[in-house]
Amino acid sequence: MERLRFAPDAAFIPRGDLLDGVTVAPLTARPGSGSPVQAAIFRLAANGRLRRHPATLPQILAVLEGSGRVSGSDGEFQPIGPGEAVFWLAGEEHETETDTGLTALILEADGLQPWRIGS
Amino acid sequence: MERLRFAPDAAFIPRGDLLDGVTVAPLTARPGSGSPVQAAIFRLAANGRLRRHPATLPQILAVLEGSGRVSGSDGEFQPIGPGEAVFWLAGEEHETETDTGLTALILEADGLQPWRIGS
Numbered sequence: 507m508e509r510l511r512f513a514p515d516a517a518f519i520p521r522g523d524l525l526d527g528v529t530v531a532p533l534t535a536r537p538g539s540g541s542p543v544q545a546a547i548f549r550l551a552a553n554g555r556l557r558r559h560p561a562t563l564p565q566i567l568a569v570l571e572g573s574g575r576v577s578g579s580d581g582e583f584q585p586i587g588p589g590e591a592v593f594w595l596a597g598e599e600h601e602t603e604t605d606t607g608l609t610a611l612i613l614e615a616d617g618l619q620p621w622r623i624g625s
Numbered sequence: 626m627e628r629l630r631f632a633p634d635a636a637f638i639p640r641g642d643l644l645d646g647v648t649v650a651p652l653t654a655r656p657g658s659g660s661p662v663q664a665a666i667f668r669l670a671a672n673g674r675l676r677r678h679p680a681t682l683p684q685i686l687a688v689l690e691g692s693g694r695v696s697g698s699d700g701e702f703q704p705i706g707p708g709e710a711v712f713w714l715a716g717e718e719h720e721t722e723t724d725t726g727l728t729a730l731i732l733e734a735d736g737l738q739p740w741r742i743g744s
Contacts, residue, residue: 507695507696507698507699507703507712507713507717507719508711508712508739509703509709509710510685510687510709510710510711510712510740511709511710512687512708512709512710513707513708513709514708516708532740533685533687533710533730533732533739533740534685534732534737534738534739534740535738535739535740536740539738540736540738541734541736541737541738542661542734542735542736542737543661543662543732543737545664545685545730545732547687566629566652566653566664568631568666570689576626577626579626580626584626584628588632589630589631589633589635590628590629590630590631590632591628591629591630591631591652592626592628592629593629594626598626600626611652611664611730613652613653613664613732615660615661615662615734616661617659617660617661618653618660618661618662619653619654619658619659619660620629620652620653620654621629621651621652621653621654621655621665622654
């Protein structure tokens with residue numbers, strides 16, 4: 507049993523201009539390490555944003571705390587809050603933003619398939 | 626963009642005698658569906674337990690809310706709380722229990738590798 511931490515003080519500010527007011531605490535080894543899935547806790551401060559960009563891989567964003575707005579290929583924002591998640595296809599343009607702050611799990615994996623009731 | 630839900634009312638009580646006071650809300654499609662990773666939110670009620678059993682695949686348990694105790698192959702319990710996670714190897718005997726309730730993300734995937742600082 508190996509211990510890991512993803513608390514706010516274990517997070518870092520990622521490089522790149524797609525993210526405003528965002529910290530990331532990874533749960534899994536980085537891309538290219540051979541891990542078949544990338545999982546990380548993203549914390550968006552008030553007015554934080556993951557700017558519009560295409561998903562590299564199929565992706566699930568699951569909101570753990572706070573609330574915000576998400577959009578997919580049609581660019582229309584929909585509200586999202588705790589207990590709610592979205593699935594984006596590989597290559598799908600998408601965006602996430604929040605007025606008051608939001609903590610989300612992001613999962614990315616080649617071949618990732620979301621839960622569907624009855625599936 | 627497809628919407629998903631993992632709120633408590635979207636969870637179910639899994640079959641089997643390994644789980645006491647546990648509900649599960651899956652984020653990913655079930656094993657055998659072809660999804661390379663299984664991710665689900667496990668909610669343990671007060672005095673809930675995931676009884677000792679071997680991990681089928683490499684596994685990360687990440688505590689989102691509440692607190693409890695976890696053990697691995699040596700059987701010695703260690704306290705765990707929000708922002709903390711553990712990684713168990715495939716085949717490793719492990720156990721999770723809580724006095725006051727606990728919500729955790731569980732990730733399982735063949736080849737899963739945890740984040741290690743500097744990795």
